[in-house]
Amino acid sequence: MPLLTLDDLAGNDLILHRTLHRTHLGEQIDLPTWPAVVVKIAAGTLPPAGAEPLGGPYWRVSDPHPLARARALVASGAVDAFPDLVRHRVARESLNKEQDVTFDDPSYGGQWYLDELGMIDLYNHTLGSPEVRIAVVDSGIDIASTDLAPKVSDPYDAFSDDDDPSPDPGEFCTDGSNDICDEHGTAVSGISLAQDNNGFGIVGMCPECTLIPIKLLGEGSGALSEEVAAYEHALEADAWVINNSWGYTQYTPAPRMLANLIEQVSTENRGGLGAVVVFAAGNDDRELKDDEMEALPTVLCVSATDSYGNPTNYTNYGDPIDVAAPSATVSIAPGNTVITNFGGTSAASPVVAGLAGWILSANPAMSAAEVRDLIESTAVQSPLVIPDDQGRSTYYGWGSISPPTILAELFPEQAAETPEASGCGCASAPGLASGAAAGSLVFLGFAAAVLRRRSS
Ligand SMILES: [Ca+2]
Ligand SMILES: [Ca+2]
Ligand SMILES: [Ca+2]
Numbered sequence: 001m002p003l004l005t006l007d008d009l010a011g012n013d014l015i016l017h018r019t020l021h022r023t024h025l026g027e028q029i030d031l032p033t034w035p036a037v038v039v040k041i042a043a044g045t046l047p048p049a050g051a052e053p054l055g056g057p058y059w060r061v062s063d064p065h066p067l068a069r070a071r072a073l074v075a076s077g078a079v080d081a082f083p084d085l086v087r088h089r090v091a092r093e094s095l096n097k098e099q100d101v102t103f104d105d106p107s108y109g110g111q112w113y114l115d116e117l118g119m120i121d122l123y124n125h126t127l128g129s130p131e132v133r134i135a136v137v138d139s140g141i142d143i144a145s146t147d148l149a150p151k152v153s154d155p156y157d158a159f160s161d162d163d164d165p166s167p168d169p170g171e172f173c174t175d176g177s178n179d180i181c182d183e184h185g186t187a188v189s190g191i192s193l194a195q196d197n198n199g200f201g202i203v204g205m206c207p208e209c210t211l212i213p214i215k216l217l218g219e220g221s222g223a224l225s226e227e228v229a230a231y232e233h234a235l236e237a238d239a240w241v242i243n244n245s246w247g248y249t250q251y252t253p254a255p256r257m258l259a260n261l262i263e264q265v266s267t268e269n270r271g272g273l274g275a276v277v278v279f280a281a282g283n284d285d286r287e288l289k290d291d292e293m294e295a296l297p298t299v300l301c302v303s304a305t306d307s308y309g310n311p312t313n314y315t316n317y318g319d320p321i322d323v324a325a326p327s328a329t330v331s332i333a334p335g336n337t338v339i340t341n342f343g344g345t346s347a348a349s350p351v352v353a354g355l356a357g358w359i360l361s362a363n364p365a366m367s368a369a370e371v372r373d374l375i376e377s378t379a380v381q382s383p384l385v386i387p388d389d390q391g392r393s394t395y396y397g398w399g400s401i402s403p404p405t406i407l408a409e410l411f412p413e414q415a416a417e418t419p420e421a422s423g424c425g426c427a428s429a430p431g432l433a434s435g436a437a438a439g440s441l442v443f444l445g446f447a448a449a450v451l452r453r454r455s456s
Helices: 017-027 066-075 085-095 112-116 119-123 186-192 224-236 256-268 347-361 368-377 403-410 448-456
Strands: 036-040 051-057 056-061 081-082 133-138 209-217 242-243 245-250 276-280 299-305 323-325 332-333 337-339 442-443
Touching: 036 066, 066 081, 066 224, 112 119, 119 403, 133 186, 133 224, 186 209, 186 332, 186 347, 209 224, 209 347, 224 256, 242 347, 245 276, 256 276, 256 448, 276 347, 276 368, 299 347, 299 368, 347 368, 368 403
Parallel strands: 133 209, 133 242, 242 276, 276 299, 299 323
Antiparallel strands: 036 056, 036 081, 051 056, 245 442, 332 337
């Protein structure tokens, strides 16, 4: 496993933080946090207080919250600053706390976003309740996956109108093979609710919640109005939370039947408490308009941020954005494999959907509106933007989600010391170039694989 060394850094002006992080994320995948920051300063300027010299313009600053620190250093004029992956490995040993719940899932250590979100404090409270039913409306979902199989309920394929939402052989294969090539729905499902402590894969945001897998997109011609069929199923199966890592590549007013159904599940599911409907903002680097699906009044719309909590270079933006979340790059893929470079707003939305599931596990009496309110009101606005009078900003909405603040709101007496309220530090996801036709239905993570090939 190649490690980034200080020799790699010294004198190499080409190592910019995003590229660096992306390159090394896959290789360093068992490293969840960074306890130090390497900063490059301009000639003639003073190093940050407490920094140790690494030679030349490079200095290392120890900090328990290196992502926030790196952001601040860049904002204050440093040429560059990025988490120190070398120091990290050493420090990880000492981060283990005896009282923390532990996981035997082999890729848990690589789920940097769980660390950045402070999820361990939430997991210490609950790992989720099977009563909470999270529907994932997506491409094919490998319901035989070790991380999903035990928690599947009411599977449905709205694309083929059958009860098996698994990816079909050959689907989305760019090499003409008849393999299982569609990773999207499985990766999205894993981020929300992969099973904990099963000796396999990863740990989902709500690892003991129930999954209602709904296949919406396949390859070839599907049933008419798959979206409507998918939502009718989410209504019938009484989903508590519905994740939607899909959307339209260009401006498309919300289809009326779909809008009506989204309103219906949001207010009628759970005996009237409603389902929390979460949508990815999309990866087209465009402004979302007020009459699009993502802007529907009961929809929680999620933009994606990178490892510095900055907006990714692809995320959509605009008034409909409610919150930002890290583009979770590590998840499961079909055939009991693990993917380390998933990306896009597709990977940010299920972080929020899983969080909604965790909230409802902790307090099942909350209405969907209350859950949305809690997630929005506890979000932490980026220090790098000037929000509007209400506190919203174009890319972050109300800000980056802050699970420890949610924990403190729900259980003020039990909340541990809240980690630095920097919102999520969010690893850079691959930039996405969407080549889909105008208004066509797309899933929001496929292009990540394209970029992975290009950069490797
Ligand atoms: Ca099927
Ligand atoms: Ca697992
Ligand atoms: Ca909204």
